[in-house]
Amino acid sequence: MTVPTRGTTAVPSGGTTAVASGGQAAVPTSGRTVTGVPVEVRDLGISFGAAEIVSGIDLEVRPGEFVCLLGPSGCGKSTLLSAMAGFIEPRAGEITCNGDEVNGSNPHAGMVFQSSEALFEWMTVTQNVAYGPRMHGANKADQARIAAEYLAMVGLPHAGKKFPAQLSGGMRQRVQIARVLANQPSLVLMDEPFGALDAQTRQVLQVELDRIWRHTGCTVVFVTHDIDEALTLADRVVVMSAGPKARIKSIYEVHAQRPRDRAHPDVIDMYEKLRDDIRAEVVASLRNQGIEEDQL
Numbered sequence: 613m614t615v616p617t618r619g620t621t622a623v624p625s626g627g628t629t630a631v632a633s634g635g636q637a638a639v640p641t642s643g644r645t646v647t648g649v650p651v652e653v654r655d656l657g658i659s660f661g662a663a664e665i666v667s668g669i670d671l672e673v674r675p676g677e678f679v680c681l682l683g684p685s686g687c688g689k690s691t692l693l694s695a696m697a698g699f700i701e702p703r704a705g706e707i708t709c710n711g712d713e714v715n716g717s718n719p720h721a722g723m724v725f726q727s728s729e730a731l732f733e734w735m736t737v738t739q740n741v742a743y744g745p746r747m748h749g750a751n752k753a754d755q756a757r758i759a760a761e762y763l764a765m766v767g768l769p770h771a772g773k774k775f776p777a778q779l780s781g782g783m784r785q786r787v788q789i790a791r792v793l794a795n796q797p798s799l800v801l802m803d804e805p806f807g808a809l810d811a812q813t814r815q816v817l818q819v820e821l822d823r824i825w826r827h828t829g830c831t832v833v834f835v836t837h838d839i840d841e842a843l844t845l846a847d848r849v850v851v852m853s854a855g856p857k858a859r860i861k862s863i864y865e866v867h868a869q870r871p872r873d874r875a876h877p878d879v880i881d882m883y884e885k886l887r888d889d890i891r892a893e894v895v896a897s898l899r900n901q902g903i904e905e906d907q908l
């Protein structure tokens with residue numbers, strides 16, 4: 613089925629500096645109540661010892677926006693996400709979330725990791741999802757109600773009494789997502805959350821995440837290596853350059869109507885541009901590691 617679109621637009625950022633247009637601009641998803649907070653990254657630099665991982669990063673994430681972050685392995689995507697969560701202190705520049713400087717753990721943010729090893733194996737699924745509300749003082753009835761609500765949201769209404777070890781990889785990731793959402797974060801940071809899943813499960817979860825994002829109205833920053841995934845989910849796709857001193861290379865606005873039709877000519881066109889853009893950075897990254905393209 614062909615879904616009518618309003619087209620897709622590539623917005624190269626001018627090489628080294630990100631140009632994220634319109635800080636408070638409305639997110640182009642009609643009929644959706646936005647609850648998400650904005651994130652501003654200004655002239656950010658992060659180092660580990662003498663190694664400068666990212667440098668001069670500027671990015672504005674709009675309230676309720678879904679931003680996907682792509683770039684070569686090792687360029688600093690997870691590092692940037694961790695800095696937004698407040699897990700890593702920048703060497704230079706700053707990050708603000710809803711206007712407050714991120715300094716220590718970001719109270720607006722919830723993080724979903726690639727691996728669902730973060731689940732508490734000794735707790736039931738319900739207890740895992742209710743963990744955050746319990747820590748915030750919710751009584752037992754509210755914990756059960758909240759867990760049931762979010763398990764239903766991720767398509768696991770009957771799994772509450774199971775233990776994580778009894779679940780498939782896809783189910784475990786759904787539980788992880790429900791556990792993060794149960795804290796009602798206004799910023800959800802996702803680091804390759806579907807990276808370890810098979811292609812079919814991945815596609816199902818992408819569609820579900822799109823639905824959940826529209827329903828909750830939160831802001832999402834989502835790291836992936838999968839261009840298709842980014843074009844399914846993102847309002848904007850941000851491409852990082854090869855490290856060291858990785859920067860934001862380009863930003864693509866994706867206006868195609870949701871749910872996205874991957875076969876639409878505009879989406880195919882953007883896929884090809886993104887593929888070439890990222891491939892150039894992957895080659896640069898390998899070259900920086902002493903590996904030439906003809907050796908690949």
Ligand SMILES: Nc1ncnc2c1ncn2[C@@H]1O[C@H](COP(=O)(O)OP(=O)(O)OP(=O)(O)O)[C@@H](O)[C@H]1O
Nearest residue numbers: 660665683684685686687688689690691692837855
């Ligand atoms: N805690 C740390 N201490 C020292 N170096 C680190 C640390 N965390 C990450 N790095 C280095 O920082 C660089 C960026 O790592 P990061 O994990 O952010 O990359 P990435 O873009 O997420 O890669 P991938 O796509 O493979 O997940 C890498 O060179 C990595 O070795």
Ligand SMILES: [Mg+2]
Nearest residue numbers: 689690691803
């Ligand atoms: Mg990573």
